Amino acid sequence: MLTEKYPDEVNKILAKYPEDRKRSAIMPLLYLALRDNDHITNDVIRDIAAITGSSETQVEGVVGFYTLYHDEKGGKHYIQICTDLPCALRGADQFAEQAKDYLGCGFEETTADGKITLEHVMCLAACDKAPMFQLQNGKGIFYHENQDIESFKALVDELRSEADA
Amino acid sequence: MADLVTLKIDDQEVSVPAGTLIVDAAKAIQNDIPVFCYHPKMDPVGMCRMCLVEVGTPRKDRETGEVIAEADGSPKIFYFPKLVTACTQPVSPGMAVKTNTKVVDDARKEVLEFLLTSHPLDCPICDKGGECPLQNLTMRHGPGNSRFLADEKKHLAKHVPLGDLIYLDRERCIQCARCVRFQEELVDDAVIGFKQRGRALQIVTLSEPGFDSKWSGNTTDICPVGALTTADFRFGARPWELQHSSSLCTECAVGCNTHLNTRRDGLSGDFVVKRVMPRQNEFVNEVWICDKGRFSHHFSTSPDRITVPMIRKNGKLQESSWDEALNLVADRVKDAQGSVSVIAGEVLANEDMRVLQQLANNAGGEAVAWPGVMGGAEQLAAVGAGVGTNFIDMGAGTAIVVIASDLDEEAPMWWMRVKQAADKMGATLDKSKATLIVANGRKTKLDRYANHSIRYAYGDEVNTMLALHHAANGDGAGLAADLAASDDETIKAAGQAISDAENVIVIYGREGLDYAGSSSLAQAAANMLIDGGNYGKPNNGLLGVLPKGNTGGAFALGIPAMADRAAAEVVGDAKVVIVAGADPVGDNDALPSGRFTVVSELFMTATAEMADVVLPAQSFVEREGSFTNSERRVQRFFPALPAKGQARPDWWAFGKIANAAGAMDKAPVAAGQIMQMLSKTAGAFSGIDYPALARVEEQWPDVGGEDKYYGGNAFKNTAGLGVQYATSAEQGVVPSKGDVAPLNSETGSLRAVATTLMYNRGTKIMKAQLLHPRLPEAHVEINANDAEKLGIADGDKVRVSVGDASAVVAANVNGKAPEGAVLVPQSLGTDVTFNGLKAATVVKA
Amino acid sequence: MAEQVFRILRHRNPGMENIAELDEYIKHGGFETFKKVVTTMTQKEVIDTVKAAGLRGRGGAGFPTGLKWGFLTPNKYPRYVVANTDESEPGTFKDREILTGNPFQFLEGLMIASFAAEANVAYNYCRGEFWELVQIMDEKVAQLEERGLLGDNLFGTDYSLRVYNHLGAGAYICGEESALLNSLEGKLGQPRIKPPFPADTGLYDMPTIVNNTETLANVPLIMEHGADWYKEEGTEKSAGTKIMCISGHAKNPGNYEVPLGTTLRELLYDIAGGIADDKDLKAILPSGASAPMIPATDKVLDTELTYEAMRDIGTELGSASIILMDETVNMAWAAAKATAFFKHESCGKCTPCREGTFWMNSIMKRVEAGKASMDDVNTLYDVAGNIQGKCLCALGEFSINPVRSSIDLFKADYQERVA
Ligand SMILES: Cc1cc2nc3c(=O)[nH]c(=O)nc-3n(C[C@H](O)[C@H](O)[C@H](O)COP(=O)(O)O)c2cc1C
Ligand code: SF4
Numbered sequence A: 001m002l003t004e005k006y007p008d009e010v011n012k013i014l015a016k017y018p019e020d021r022k023r024s025a026i027m028p029l030l031y032l033a034l035r036d037n038d039h040i041t042n043d044v045i046r047d048i049a050a051i052t053g054s055s056e057t058q059v060e061g062v063v064g065f066y067t068l069y070h071d072e073k074g075g076k077h078y079i080q081i082c083t084d085l086p087c088a089l090r091g092a093d094q095f096a097e098q099a100k101d102y103l104g105c106g107f108e109e110t111t112a113d114g115k116i117t118l119e120h121v122m123c124l125a126a127c128d129k130a131p132m133f134q135l136q137n138g139k140g141i142f143y144h145e146n147q148d149i150e151s152f153k154a155l156v157d158e159l160r161s162e163a164d165a
Numbered sequence B: 001m002a003d004l005v006t007l008k009i010d011d012q013e014v015s016v017p018a019g020t021l022i023v024d025a026a027k028a029i030q031n032d033i034p035v036f037c038y039h040p041k042m043d044p045v046g047m048c049r050m051c052l053v054e055v056g057t058p059r060k061d062r063e064t065g066e067v068i069a070e071a072d073g074s075p076k077i078f079y080f081p082k083l084v085t086a087c088t089q090p091v092s093p094g095m096a097v098k099t100n101t102k103v104v105d106d107a108r109k110e111v112l113e114f115l116l117t118s119h120p121l122d123c124p125i126c127d128k129g130g131e132c133p134l135q136n137l138t139m140r141h142g143p144g145n146s147r148f149l150a151d152e153k154k155h156l157a158k159h160v161p162l163g164d165l166i167y168l169d170r171e172r173c174i175q176c177a178r179c180v181r182f183q184e185e186l187v188d189d190a191v192i193g194f195k196q197r198g199r200a201l202q203i204v205t206l207s208e209p210g211f212d213s214k215w216s217g218n219t220t221d222i223c224p225v226g227a228l229t230t231a232d233f234r235f236g237a238r239p240w241e242l243q244h245s246s247s248l249c250t251e252c253a254v255g256c257n258t259h260l261n262t263r264r265d266g267l268s269g270d271f272v273v274k275r276v277m278p279r280q281n282e283f284v285n286e287v288w289i290c291d292k293g294r295f296s297h298h299f300s301t302s303p304d305r306i307t308v309p310m311i312r313k314n315g316k317l318q319e320s321s322w323d324e325a326l327n328l329v330a331d332r333v334k335d336a337q338g339s340v341s342v343i344a345g346e347v348l349a350n351e352d353m354r355v356l357q358q359l360a361n362n363a364g365g366e367a368v369a370w371p372g373v374m375g376g377a378e379q380l381a382a383v384g385a386g387v388g389t390n391f392i393d394m395g396a397g398t399a400i401v402v403i404a405s406d407l408d409e410e411a412p413m414w415w416m417r418v419k420q421a422a423d424k425m426g427a428t429l430d431k432s433k434a435t436l437i438v439a440n441g442r443k444t445k446l447d448r449y450a451n452h453s454i455r456y457a458y459g460d461e462v463n464t465m466l467a468l469h470h471a472a473n474g475d476g477a478g479l480a481a482d483l484a485a486s487d488d489e490t491i492k493a494a495g496q497a498i499s500d501a502e503n504v505i506v507i508y509g510r511e512g513l514d515y516a517g518s519s520s521l522a523q524a525a526a527n528m529l530i531d532g533g534n535y536g537k538p539n540n541g542l543l544g545v546l547p548k549g550n551t552g553g554a555f556a557l558g559i560p561a562m563a564d565r566a567a568a569e570v571v572g573d574a575k576v577v578i579v580a581g582a583d584p585v586g587d588n589d590a591l592p593s594g595r596f597t598v599v600s601e602l603f604m605t606a607t608a609e610m611a612d613v614v615l616p617a618q619s620f621v622e623r624e625g626s627f628t629n630s631e632r633r634v635q636r637f638f639p640a641l642p643a644k645g646q647a648r649p650d651w652w653a654f655g656k657i658a659n660a661a662g663a664m665d666k667a668p669v670a671a672g673q674i675m676q677m678l679s680k681t682a683g684a685f686s687g688i689d690y691p692a693l694a695r696v697e698e699q700w701p702d703v704g705g706e707d708k709y710y711g712g713n714a715f716k717n718t719a720g721l722g723v724q725y726a727t728s729a730e731q732g733v734v735p736s737k738g739d740v741a742p743l744n745s746e747t748g749s750l751r752a753v754a755t756t757l758m759y760n761r762g763t764k765i766m767k768a769q770l771l772h773p774r775l776p777e778a779h780v781e782i783n784a785n786d787a788e789k790l791g792i793a794d795g796d797k798v799r800v801s802v803g804d805a806s807a808v809v810a811a812n813v814n815g816k817a818p819e820g821a822v823l824v825p826q827s828l829g830t831d832v833t834f835n836g837l838k839a840a841t842v843v844k845a
Numbered sequence C: 001m002a003e004q005v006f007r008i009l010r011h012r013n014p015g016m017e018n019i020a021e022l023d024e025y026i027k028h029g030g031f032e033t034f035k036k037v038v039t040t041m042t043q044k045e046v047i048d049t050v051k052a053a054g055l056r057g058r059g060g061a062g063f064p065t066g067l068k069w070g071f072l073t074p075n076k077y078p079r080y081v082v083a084n085t086d087e088s089e090p091g092t093f094k095d096r097e098i099l100t101g102n103p104f105q106f107l108e109g110l111m112i113a114s115f116a117a118e119a120n121v122a123y124n125y126c127r128g129e130f131w132e133l134v135q136i137m138d139e140k141v142a143q144l145e146e147r148g149l150l151g152d153n154l155f156g157t158d159y160s161l162r163v164y165n166h167l168g169a170g171a172y173i174c175g176e177e178s179a180l181l182n183s184l185e186g187k188l189g190q191p192r193i194k195p196p197f198p199a200d201t202g203l204y205d206m207p208t209i210v211n212n213t214e215t216l217a218n219v220p221l222i223m224e225h226g227a228d229w230y231k232e233e234g235t236e237k238s239a240g241t242k243i244m245c246i247s248g249h250a251k252n253p254g255n256y257e258v259p260l261g262t263t264l265r266e267l268l269y270d271i272a273g274g275i276a277d278d279k280d281l282k283a284i285l286p287s288g289a290s291a292p293m294i295p296a297t298d299k300v301l302d303t304e305l306t307y308e309a310m311r312d313i314g315t316e317l318g319s320a321s322i323i324l325m326d327e328t329v330n331m332a333w334a335a336a337k338a339t340a341f342f343k344h345e346s347c348g349k350c351t352p353c354r355e356g357t358f359w360m361n362s363i364m365k366r367v368e369a370g371k372a373s374m375d376d377v378n379t380l381y382d383v384a385g386n387i388q389g390k391c392l393c394a395l396g397e398f399s400i401n402p403v404r405s406s407i408d409l410f411k412a413d414y415q416e417r418v419a
């Protein structure tokens, strides 16, 4: 329960929006929930619906619409490589292929150890620093720019060697 | 009334109120602009893009301020560079709209082609086939062949249950959001919604149970394709094989107009009701019905129906002929001269009640209305809501007071319509909101829209009404001094709102009140309305949330109510007891033994079990007649099915009996004849005969056209809008205030409040298997503080006792009950049956 | 010769490395303008100044900013100002750099706009991927509250203002202002029909101004130096400077702030250093995936980067996300990338965009796989035409631009690919 686990944060989020517009807090609360859940479960949805006075279905709709809320179990980390046109012009497609080979799983798939889900994504507003990707996990979302396969390998190795929390 | 705006649509001039959308203006002159997402009862969203038209307006010269003219002097029309969605664009003076040009025609073709790229085209097996907007529009505008590669089509789940009542076919959905918007805007149950985006957009529900709404069936009517279907009708029949008849819903006293579709059943060969659909009546139910009304029709063809007359012989009920049964009863009535007691259920038709009333009166007895738990008949007759009252018309300047009722459960359609008046989420030109005042001992769903929510302690209903009256215009009659001096801010503000309002409607119920209590409340409310001059005109006056489908008929005929009396008391020492459409024994209200008891019924009720003669009654589905709703609207229903076995209408059987017993000159031969007689007498039905009831006038929006895309599948009303009879105030009788009797309820540390749930275990619902998952288990609602004192946790089994009756039920401790009150929903299959507010004990079982 | 300026990217002075720190920003006169506006000016004076400066929206449409502010429905409160930092157009990365490099100038602009709108609450809606950046922005806002630059009764007046950052979560459509507002209300980010416009029925159905981040970052300068000073740069109809995002086959991709009216040639070759590996430039997408592509002809290269001149050559300046494609690029491939983008980002609300982007994408996939015929390409062109003019919002209308322009200009590239 978010209100029990993060009471201050929940209150801080709710305080940003008018009293009778708590529905606005759905998105920030979903981010809060992602700290401890690698995907959005029905329990999380119920919790957020109750906090914001929305229906579960309304929260579910938000989860489904936005790509950064995962509603199915994936890896502990998401590596999302931009292969949109500007990045692709700077070799992002080739970089993505190399990344895929190194991870040993396909796109929109999770590695066998369950650690990393690899995804293609659309433009991330870092086109001048391609190839690039973002890393999404319980800690947040982090950009990795001006990448090559060596820097990628180093990061993946580090992620893989992390002890399971 | 808004100003009229004149515009031209395909060169035809039309004048409509300012703010009207082009699509509606076109509909007014029978120009059907195709729509999918637009529905005339909902705000436009402009998403399907099917309604694109060419629109132009005149323009003024910047310099001169003159309208720029053509050579011939007519205003030059400047067309917008892009096509415009007719469903989102309001009309403006001098506007020109073209709906029949090539550009428009191409646009329709193109949008349809887009829609069909995703559509499975499985019309031959689709329930909507034959009455499908997509099918119809494809026939009219569709491309001849498909350029989209079939193997690139999406394949999606086709039988997704959204709960027990509604199925979704994901492939057929065209994402028009009508269902989602209906649920969010019109009934505020946002339990279905869109998930994903783009072409993956899908309808989902996450409520527990799925699609948890009392209104779900309506979404299948307005779905413009066969994506949403009811579990009831799914694969049940093709629309073109169905017979049609007009009917009424009898599940509550709103009296929603329905349309019954019947057909011979494939298996049994019997005629059965295949579905109940809304029939438009803008005064009553617009184009909607609740799920109870839609799905509880199965009782009519239940195999448990009584189909033959029965006479008790050797202690056992045995089949007999009608003649034998009628003669026997007539003889007994004759013999019992002056000693006949009639208990007439408030579910009987006006015609049945009238015959029973005459039979009793002329046989020297009395007919009493059962359950007869609601008072206020006189006040309603005097200052009831004026003729022409319509919730649709209520906006700024109208105050609606709802007191002692949980409308959502007791009269769902009123809940929806009152909510709309206060909330104005739908598509109405007048978006101004009525002021809503909700007073109850607990929070109800209607409180969401209340401008003033008044919470009183159960037992203070009448005092609250007096205090409101006092706050509205200073009259303190009957008000205790301390209350008169009370400075409760909520009541003061509500009183001010009432006194500021031009129109005032008071809806009173009977939650926590017995007959005497509801009578007092009605009087207190009437006094306020009289002082404020709020009676005798539309959208002013008193409305009662009457408990049964035709309590209004009993009121209209002046049949006295049971009025807090036990059945035994009412029957007194009568030798013959006639019970029709009533089951006192089943409600633990024993009838005295040793009397000759006659029961006319659909099913073997507990009362029927003990009868000497049982007569098989026809249900309203098999016959014609009329009911009177809570708004004093008399409405007709028509036969839809052949009689079940030898069942006959009550009026027929009791007319024969009355005639044979000398209590009636002639036995009526048709229901209409009885109404004809009534129409010639003074009283509520004066001037009301069957032709009057069958009269229709044009209604807006115009639904039920062949197109089916505009208003959904609701049926056009061709069988009559009914007649609302006038109050005495409207006939020139100046109403006078009456004394308000104080309430007299039992005290105790815990008091039980009888409440009503829409989904209860009434006889009819129990025959509809489909609804069983929606029926709650027997339970009471108890306040957390009381629960703690009693050592009860949420979900515990408890023994609840009220008077002599007691039962073991589940305890819900979830914030619904105020402290000191135990809410005891009635008709959940326990013996704890009572009215009003009674001392109670609750112990952990 | 044209050269870079640093009004927006680095506040008044190109050398200011630490301008993202509040002390440094204040040391250089930061928030003096806000204080001046709040304590000495009327709302109307602020709006009139912005109007006179000729500032046009940097979010894409180029709508005059002062005019928009003047449209707020009178006597309807509360009002809101929302900064649009959704920045998701392929090839756009300027707003992110503003927030990283010069956040306080943007915030000051947002705050002045709020004052002008009589709004007491402003939201900065950032795309969800800017998560890390927004953690920092939250700190910046907290610093302003600590210093009394945000909060109640600012500078002893009765004006109060709060600013909140709000994160989206991955949806390009939320850059469209009405979709953004729905998103901010906790709903699916689908656009609303217009009218009513946000100036009347915006956030929570109240009058709302939505402006792009870069637009707002211009405002402190205008209020500090005046409209005439501001108009010294740029052209008559396109005043001031603009950040140009250069990506793709550029030698030095990145953000370049130049006066509006600089030519493409000056920008690409004189300032940004030309094309990578000194290859020949083949085509340009001047406004991300959303505007028609243009061929790298002399005429095009000599076109001034202004809203009006770009429209004259059949495309848009938009948010100036200039994607460069050299001679090696097959334009069918480029259009396929753009189509996949729109198909992925279509919100699904209206039929032509939902179905049309899907359909175009499936034909494009076949083209890419070498399984399409020229008939398919003709169908593609036709489908794009059928989408045109029918959509509820501009996303669907954008989606056809790369498709149609690539077929119009580079049919040979398709012929190369079809079976
Ligand atoms: C599909 C679509 C995406 C958009 N994305 C953005 C965006 O990311 N950032 C932005 O500022 N404006 C974007 N816009 C434009 C906004 O709707 C709006 O015009 C702008 O925020 C207004 O601010 P401005 O007047 O300061 O430019 C987008 C518009 C559309 C139709
Ligand atoms: S054009 Fe239509 S489907 Fe596409 S994003 Fe706009 S509203 Fe959504």
Ligand code: FES
Pocket (backbone or CB within 6 Å): B034, B035, B036, B037, B038, B045, B046, B047, B048, B049, B050, B051, B052, B085, B086, B087, B088
């Ligand atoms: S867009 Fe007008 S009816 Fe759907």
